[in-house]
Structures are given as C-alpha cells and as structure tokens.
Amino acid sequence: MLVLHIAEGLAGGLLVLATWWSVLVTLVVPRGKIPMITRGISRAVRTPFMVFASLSRDYGRTDAVLAARGAVTLLGFLLGWLLLFFIGFVLLFAAAGAESALALRDAGSSLFTLGFATPTTAQLGVTLAAAASGLIVVALQIGYLPALYSSYNRRETLVTVLASRAGVPSWGPEVLVRHQLVGITDSLADLYAQWEIFAADVAESHTNYPVLVYFRSPRPLRSWVVGLLAVMDSAALYLALAPGRAPSEARLCLRMGYRSLREIAGTLRIPVNDDPKPDDPLQLTRRDFDDAVAYIESSGFPVERSAAEAWSHFRGWRVNYEQAAVALARITDAPPALWSGGRRLPVPPIPPSRPRDRRPTDREGAPPPLPATDGLAAGRAEPTRARADRDPRPPD
Secondary structure, X not given: OHHHHHHHHHHHHHHHHHHHHHHHHHHOOOOOOOOHHHHHHHHHHHHHHHHHHOOOOOHHHHHHHHOOHHHHHHHHHHHHHHHHHHHHXXXXXXXXXXXXXXXXXXXXXXXXXXXOOOOOHHHHHHHHHHXXXXXXXXXXXXXXHHHHHHHHHHHHHHHHHHHHHHOOOOOHHHHHHHHHHOOOHHHHHHHHHHHHHHHHHHHHHHHHOHHHHHOOOOOOOOOHHHHHHHHHHHHHHHHHHOOOOOOHHHHHHHHHHHHHHHHHHHHOXXXXXXXXOOOOOOXXXXXXXXXXXXXXXXXXXXXXXXXXXXXXXXXXXXXXXXXXXXXXXXXXXXXXXXXXXXXXXXOOOEOOOOOOXXXXXXXXXXXXOOOOOOOOOOOOOOOOOOOOOOOOOOOO
16 A cells, blocks of 8 residues: 555656646746647647648638637646646645545645645645645746737737738748839838848747747738748849849848748757758749749849849758748648648648739729749649758859
C-alpha cells in the first residue's frame, strides 16, 4: 500500500509540475518555445476544425469554419491545463490517504476553490497547492488576453490597409500595378518602411504568443501571411526590374520580412534552410514570373531589365522567404492567393479582385485582365529551400 501511495504521489507531482511548466512557458516566458503539453492541446483542437473545413470547396465557408480556431485553442489551453491539474491533484490526494471517490471530490473542491470539502491535516498542503494552481492559471489566462488582442489589432490594421493597395487576396505584382495605374509609386517607399516594422512586430508577437498565428483576419480573403508575402514579392520585383529606381526601404523590408518568417517558422518547428543559394529551386516557376512581368509592364510600370534579366535577381530574393511563407500559408490555411503555394484543403487559387476604373466618360469601365494563373498558386516545381542572411546575387 505504501508503494502505491508513493507511486501516486510521484505521478501526481510530476504531472502538476509538467502542467505548470506548460502554463508558464506559454503565458509568461517570452522565449518562443511551445511545450509538449501546449502543442498536444493545439493539435487536438485542430483536428475537428480540419475535418469540418474539408467538407466544403467554397473558401468562404471554409474560412467561416476555421474562424473560431484561435479562440477555441485558447479555451482548449485553459480546459486542458485545468484537467491535467485535476488529475495530478487527484493522485496527490490519493497519495495523502484519500479514497478514490474522496480524492476526486477533494481535488475538485480545492482546484476550483469551491470549499465544500474539509481536508485532513495530511491533505492540507495538497489542498492549498490545488487552490493556488486553479486561481493562478485562470488569472494568467485572463491577463494574457489583452496582450494577445493588442498584437492582433496592430497586425490587422496594416493588413486591412493593404487591401486597397494589393487587392484581396493580396498579390505582389498587383502592388506595383495598382500604384503605377494611379501614379503613386513614390508612396511605395513608405509602404515598405511600414511593413518592415510590421514584420518585426509580427516576429516578436507571434513567436512569444504562437497561438496568434491561427487567429484569422476578420475578412475571409485577408491574411497576415499572404499580405507579408505580397509586399515582399513586390519589393523583390521592384529591385529586380528597376534597381535604379527602387527605394532602399524595399531591401530593408525584404530583410526584416524573411527574418520574421524564419523566426515564426522556427517556433512552429517548420524545417527551413538557413543558408540557401541564389539559384536554389523555387516553387514559383519561370513561366509564372514572365506572365507577371508582362502584366506589370502592361500597366506602364517603367522597367530597366527584361524578364529574362530580372529572373535571377528576383529568385535570389524569393529563395530567402518562399519556403517559410508557403509553409505558414499552408498550416494556417490562408486564402489561396497567387504565388502562395498549395493548401491542405481542396480550395482552388483565387486571383486578386480589381475595382472597375469608372470615369465620367466611361461609367462602365473594366479592370485590366489578370495574367494566366496556371501554376501561380499550386507550385509546379520542386520545393524550394528558403532564406539566406545576405544579399542575393545571380549565379556567377
């Protein structure tokens, strides 16, 4: 009997300590780590959402199903931790001499501070520890929410602003085309400066609070992953096609952008190549790039290099961030934008919407056609290896 009580005490103590470690690392310690218990709860929550989301091929319905995933994951953390604490303290009460039914009663009364059970002297320490655990974990979760939603609101503000500049879902070439059509390419420097700060903010918040990765935008076709990818692609295109005119902010945005994606991917344990070569393979094909360049040129955007000349420069940039961006878009089931890779769910690619260019003399104006989308979203080449912490150079 004594051996059984010792085993129950050891098992209960270890479970309580492991649960506390999960709580502290998830809610308090800003180190970008996901403990095993937290990761297991997140996966358990994900499964039913993916099952129900896979039943529809309409992205609006799919997004509606997935919209609650982030909030339910937070609730799952709290319920999962409380359940594990409950099991752990049941074992500790049993080790302190309580019978099975009484151990369940005492653990529930203490953990949820109901106070209907009177502990014995031997159980007093376990009772106090259980009461403190229940109160503290709920208080920490409540205190966690303001920081979480503050980061979420900052993120979504800039994503919403991007909708008018890059369409929805956002696409890199569309950024250059829209700015050229309305004659505001000079504002691209400010855009890239804003998204450099955005990338740094997202890297900080989404590595410290990884659950934010799964919080979706309020509108179905908006996404922080797709938005950042679109801005980075537009910066890479600008530097590749018109290096003499491209603002220096474009280079800074790209550097911070792929560092941000790298850090978030690392937190989520997504394998990425830390040192790719400029000529490493991409999912994006040369044909897709050529179609996009033709689309950009059709808007009157002044280019200094042909598509053939610009390709090696563009891929030298994109190889730094494509793998991480595509993987994050896939695991978050982001809108299937062009150039953003495939998805786990059977959703076809969606080109960006364009408003009609209505004028007094042409009230039924039509937007210029998008280039062919074959292969732009799904990725037909072999998977890329991502990221190098250096300027890209074409192959010698």
